[in-house]
Amino acid sequence: MKLQCQSIQLRTTTPDDPELNSIREDEQIAKYLSEIHRYTHPMPDKIIFRIEEGEQLIGEVSLKNIRWYNRKAEITIYIIPTHQGKGIGKQALAGIMR
Numbered sequence: 001m002k003l004q005c006q007s008i009q010l011r012t013t014t015p016d017d018p019e020l021n022s023i024r025e026d027e028q029i030a031k032y033l034s035e036i037h038r039y040t041h042p043m044p045d046k047i048i049f050r051i052e053e054g055e056q057l058i059g060e061v062s063l064k065n066i067r068w069y070n071r072k073a074e075i076t077i078y079i080i081p082t083h084q085g086k087g088i089g090k091q092a093l094a095g096i097m098r
Helices: 018-023 027-039 090-094
Strands: 002-004 009-013 046-054 055-068 071-077
Touching: 002 055, 009 018, 009 071, 018 046, 027 046, 055 090, 071 090
Parallel strands: none
Antiparallel strands: 002 009, 009 046, 046 055, 055 071
16 A cells, blocks of 8 residues: 655555664664553554655654554654654654545
C-alpha cells in the first residue's frame, strides 16, 4: 500500500526492512526506541510504513495494536535527524489518519 502526502510518500514495509533497520541504529532514534520498548509488550496486528521523500528513506510511521472494529491504534513516527523539524511527521500523521 502506498499513500501520497504533500511532499512525502508512505509505503508499507516489514519489520526486517534492511534500510529501516539501518536508520534505527542512529543514536537519537535508538534511544527513543529503547524507551518505547521498555513499556510495551508484543503487539498483534501492526502496519509499518516507510516515509520516503522522492526515493530517499527518511523515517517510519507504524500502527500497532490495531483495533479495527473500534478504529483505534497506537502510532509511532520517527524521522531521521536531517529531516526533523520540517513538518514531515505532521504530514505522515495526516496521511495515516485518512
